[in-house]
Amino acid sequence: MNGISSAFWDLLRPQAALAVGALAVLAAGASRRASLQVVKGLALAAVVVALLLLMTVRLQVVCLPLLRSDLLGSGLQAVFLSAAIPLLCLMEPADEVPPALVLGSLIGMGLIAVSGNLLMLFIGLELMSVPAYLLVARSRSPQALEASVKYFFAGGTASAIYLMGMALHFGAAGSLVLAPAPGPAGAAGLALMAAAAFFKLGAVPMHFWLPDVYEASDPELAGFFSTGLKAAAVLFLARLAPMAAPAGALVPALAWFAVLTILFGAVVALRQQNLQRLLAYSSISHAGFMMLAVAAWAKQGLAAPAAGALFFYLAAYLFMSGGAFLWLKAAGVRTRAELLGLAKARPRDAAVLAALLLALAGIPPTAGFAAKFLVFWEAFKAGLYAPLLLAGLGALISLGYYLGLIRDMYFDEAGPEPAKAVGPTPARWFALGCAAASVLLGLTPWLMDWFRPGMFGLRP
Amino acid sequence: MTQGALTILWLLPALGGLAALAGGRFSRWIALAVSLAALAYGFWLLGPLRTGVVAAAPQAPAWAFGIRYALFCDGLSLSLCWLTAFLTAACVVASWKKDYSAGYWAAFLFLEAALMGVFLARDLFLFFVFWESVLIPMFFIIGLWGTAGRRHAAMKFFLFTFFGSIFLLIGSVALVTLQHSATGVWTWDMAQLKGPEGRAGLMIFAAMALGFAVKVPIVPLHTWLPDAHTEAPAAGSVMLAGVLLKMGVYGFLRVLWPLFPRLSWQMLPLLGLLAGINVIYGAFCAMAQKDLKRLIAYSSVAHMGFCLLGIVSRKPEGLVGGSLQLLNHGIITGTLFLLVGFLYDRGHRRGLGDYGDLAGRAPWLTFFFGFTTLASVGLPGLNGFVGEFMSLLGMARTWSIMAVVGVAGVTLAAAYALPAFQAVFWGAPGPDSVSALVYDLDAREKGLFWVMAALMLAIGLYPGPLLRLLEPCLLGLAQ
């Protein structure tokens, strides 16, 4: 018994810490004595402890058919845990519920990271999504409720579709383990489950909920969604990848859906006036690149460098996109018109956003370029030549709005209503930190020689 | 020449740029000091280059990616670094009187750092990173301090070049991957890479050539050049025409020729034809222009056509002549743009019809403009001729018809350059002419142009030292 319990405990230490944190937060809130700052502090502490515990997780441990962990899972777990830190610092919750919801959502994501079978995957998926619906509902913008209702119904449908896929798979394979299921029923099941994964990622035609949710929620929450939730969604898709038969239809479908997502996201973002909606479409475009990376990873039989590329893309994206949303919070800017001539009024803020945008655009020497370069390289190694070219075209189109924003800030005179309000200083420090990280991480291609799997205590 | 010594060459302007950003009022002095220091250091590097310690071998092979921070330097790279440093210093001196913010000076230093990086990079990935990061400072230079249509021009410049470099990136990735599948080693080192044969090799060559062609520019992909030149500030145009165009041709010379020796020789007819088209097309377009800067931009297209003719011919004369023409064109067109910049500072107009009869009002400006126009037209005795003649000779020994086209280009050069000179400096002033505003050059400007004129005359009459510097590294590429 202790073998199972020790493995079980070994894998779920971070989630346990989060759970304890969530209960502590609810208790503190209920007692009315603790102030909101204490509540947020507790939540933050829980996340930090979870991160530390994550370091001690031994890789490649399998516990029953339910749980197992690998490098990619742990890496992405680190990504969405650190994505929650700025959210918890900057959110101004009315009461103790939102921090608890965030911790709940993190537990769900953690479960996805360590899940070994479809059921655990479903539970993680739901545990991640449901708190998210409520978090969106609690945002301050007038359309928050509308966005959360749309998110709920779309999410619910997707979960239902996932369940039907799981049922089909169970019918065909007779077990819920993450392994390919024979016959047409298995393929159909996998297709349905993939549809749910595409929905969570925001791949095109299933993306319509994403811009509404990102626009309506507070900037820091949208930042968490674009980095944390997306990392979990990618992990969810990555868990499904081994189930695809190598000659199966999932990988080409994934590649072509990725291209469609990149191009559609980039093109539609060109004309967006609301900055959060623009960043939403940009995150859809980046989701396309992540899908391309997963396709390349699956095509190469789950090769380690491809996983490395996927992880690096998400790590860089954490700083770029997260930083961009945090900048919106820090600068108090909502629409593109307010950006006009910002460089003259607030040169420092403009420089931070310019750095983030150059990273998002994927222009060397930033981390964005290194990420895109690694994905391009893996896609070429996987033989996805046509999708690669179209992805490059997508990157070119995305320059239109990334550089467009820089052009508005630097090359134009101040517009009719210049941005006056300035957000809280911690947000500015977070944005600056993210900008610095997204530029300095650009050096990784040269540092990769030293990166050995056993380096950070993550024993393979 | 150790890696460290070469790193200083590009790191110095980069750090200088940071210092200039923080410099506030003193940033122009920092810019001047750093650019002159870079130039002096460049010349000092001639010593180690002479003693033969050229390429430091990179460290142990990599774990899984093969990307190393590796620099190297030979005659061609060093001369282009000199050109970069010299033109940057000239730009700083030329825009001294104007009240530009600290960002302006920093942008030029960052641009210089990135350009030096391109010319020194030995690792194909490092080459690409520097290649792309040149775009950022140039984008801001055109966009922030350009003239009326700067926004559109800056965006067009960036998108056009980015389009080219996507193909360059995919080509490089393909090259390295196929090299790995052939030899089992991941390496991005240009010295060890070899282009594959057959259809794959052709596709990679085409992709990378497209990336370089946008920068040269080769005719169908050139439409970013006139807009970028017209809208950029004077010093911006100098760097744009003076050095950025050289990156494309340098790409052909440093990447494509050594990596695809046989294939690039088989591509001679196509590349030769494109170079010929460049020369004639650029000349005819220049003849049709009414704006002085657009005219010089199109003349740059024609001149780069000559460089290409020389380099594509793969004969010793052609290769050395083409490389020398890179330097000559940098100096000549740099001077022309500085002169037009000073004219624009005074009259705030660029049209050919906006001036007239400046010979009386600004004799020194007329003298230097006439002198540089003659150099640009390829008058023997000045540096334009030496490069053009050797390039055409190279092509004459390979594909004589293209040499005939080249010589026709030389003739056409006079047909667009002199009418422009005459319209601005000799012509009768039109009704809305602003000649009254134009006053002559001051001591600083005259000093700058005396240096340029002396350089043109010296290279024109005694190109020996430069040829000795360029020859050893290019003879290997001859067919």
Next chain:
Amino acid sequence: MSGVVWSVSAALFLLGLAGVALRRQLLAMFLGLELMVLTAALALGCTASLSGRGEGFVAALLVLAVAAAEAVVGLVLILRVRSSGRPAETQSLRELKG
């Protein structure tokens, strides 16, 4: 896994799907949603019983539990829409677009 179970669950699933997609009232859509989830649970259960693998039952039970949680949140949202004075229909949720 006999065809009967599949035809029934497929029919029910499509019925639920139609409910969600076509109805205008939010509550009707919610019912459709729950029907889809329960159909999946039903399919899981039947498959488990036919193939004799106990996993299916465990899965069905857990699915029910999770669906319940989800239902709560859904209802809360619909109530919030009603309480904000807007009819609980898709037409009233049109502000976010573009």
Next chain:
Amino acid sequence: MSSLPPAALLLFLAPLAALAAAFFIMRPWKPQWTHVPILISCGVVTAAAAYLAAMVYTGRGADVTLYTWMFAGKWSVPFGVRIDGIGVSVLCMVALVGALIQLYSVGYMKGDPGFSRFIMLLHLFYLSMIGLLVSNNYVQFYLFWELVGACSYFLIGFWSHKEAARKAAMQAFLTLRLADFGLMLAVLLIIVQFRDTHFALFHAVRFFPSMYHPLIGLLILWAAAGKSALFPLYFWLPDAMEGPTPVSALMHAATMVTAGIFLLVRSWPLISAVPGLPGLIAVVGAVTAIFAAVLAFTQTDLKRILAYSTVSHLGLMAFAVGLGQITAAVFHLVTHGFFKATLFLCAGNIAHASGKSAVSVSEVGGLWRRMPLTFAAFAIAAFSLAGIWPCAGFFSKDAILDAAFERGGWAWAAGLAIAAASAAYIFRMLFLTFFGPRPEQSPARSLHEAPPVMAVPVAFLALGALAVGWAREDLVAMLFCGRQSAVAAPSLPELAPKVAAAGLGLAALAAGVVFALTMGAPSWDWHWRRRRPGLAAAFAGDLGWRRVVAGFVARTLRVADVVGRVWDHETWDAAIEKTATACRALSRGGSAMASGGLSESLWWLMIGAAALLAWAGLR
């Protein structure tokens, strides 16, 4: 090859030093004294030329390389000096005539604001012409060839405020560039063929026949036609008269225009190796000579008459080269330099005195009383041009007529026609300008003799026009001795009395006829112009050739406009920019899809799931 004679170095160093002194010292300090260093340098150069002539006369030439100019791989181009018969003989004429004209120009340009600029430009031309004559390989020759063209642009367009001067300068430079296209291509092909362009190696060229030979020959002829104003490309020379008179005298009479003939003479071994090419040159020369002589007869402006006369005589020299008589061509080149310079300077005196830059025939008449010295000089030069016995022209033209006589047939007829025509137009000019003013003429009151600084050079040149002929044997000796003389050509034929008599008779006949016409009752010159204005206009437009040239220029500009504006800017560039607008249109469509409706987003979700199912089903 003996070591480099110091005098040869002086040819370069003296002008360079003078130019540097003038530009950096005299111009800022005392612009009106800039001519002092320049005239000193002229003296030094003339002395050096004389010394080199003596040296070559005693049989010692030189062909030395100063330094390697361009090199790459096995190929290299030297920068050197070559002192041989042909070079030195023309060098002496150029040095002497150039020096005298620069002295004359000090007086002529006294009051002009651009005085120092003019003197320096003229001396830069002087340097480049000398460089051209003593260079020892084709590439270096091309360097000075282009430099001379550039100097002519700045000198013709010296009075840049005059519209006509600007257009003439541009036309001259572009025509010369069109001609230089030929020379540059020829030099390239020579290097491709022979790997080396030293003149010394060319006398053995006959033994290496190659396919490029005829092409190189033709290109050299094309280049010479441009520079020496032979038929197709002569039209720039009459317009070049817009420049100040010393420029017309020095460049467009004595020195620059003869560079083309000098190139033909230098490349004679190459040309003679191509069958039929000398014949072509002879035909082109003859046609140019006759055509230009007829046009000279109908001109009204003094300098334009002399310009067409120069074109005619250049045609004559080319005719001589075509006939294989190199020595006669060089001899005529030298004598022509003297008498044509004299004629121009006399015209300059008249223009200077009348205060106008262009003097038409109707503004002169009966000047022999007011300007006796100019009249005397003009008469000697006119006699020399017409080929009357004591003057130099007689000997050189006679040599050419001998060659034409030997060739016989069309050549002999052409020779006689040229002799008669050239006598006709020069005597017409002489009678109209200096003899009794015709009723239609109204000479200006202020016409008086030129100041000494202008009169002395004219006198010297007139003396030269008289005496040079007698130095016939010495010149021939110089051409052949000097081991470097690469000219494998026949020596000058003896003076056949019959041919001389024919030439002299024709000249006298022409003089009489012209005298009758001009001095007769209805002054013929204005008479036929009134009766037949159409014909007069035709002659003014060079019998339609100017319209052909104008058409060519217009067509080039139209092509440029189509390529530059219509295609590059409005079609190709617009197409590329349209991709951006297409993206924006797509973007509008894409964002319209997000209609905000909840049901629509669910439908899209189901469509996506269905697509995936279908895709899975395909496998």
